[in-house]
Amino acid sequence: MTIYLQIxxxxxLALxxxxxxxxxxxxEVFREPREYCVRRCKTGKSLPERKFFYLFTCEYCFSHYVTVLFLILTGYKLLMVDWRGYVIAGFALVWIANVYMSLFGLIRQDISKEKTEIKLMQENLPDDKAK
Structure with missing residues (x-):
């Protein structure tokens, strides 16, 4: 596979x-299991238990495991054809995926802010029906 195709x-694949x-x-679709994991990562009796459940609440942490799954499914390697290609691909995919998630989070935050501003402007408009 050429370097351009790998890129x-x-x-x-990061998408x-x-x-x-x-x-x-x-x-929202995973809210209940996530809330369970949040409770368990805060109240777990042992450090391994708390860290295990934390993995399902942190997008950065969880993206490592999703990446491993996708590497197994696709066999994607970056730059090298042996096991080192998997390691390089894994960390590169996690980084790109987290850039995507950060951008998506910023876009969603901006949309939410705009919706709130529009709602506040609509609430502050004079009521034409009261005339």
Missing amino acids: IWLFL PIACVAWTVTHE
């Missing part, structure tokens, strides 16, 4: 990794 794969990691750690 294209890097940026494309579903970011999507899965974000969905599990932020979206």
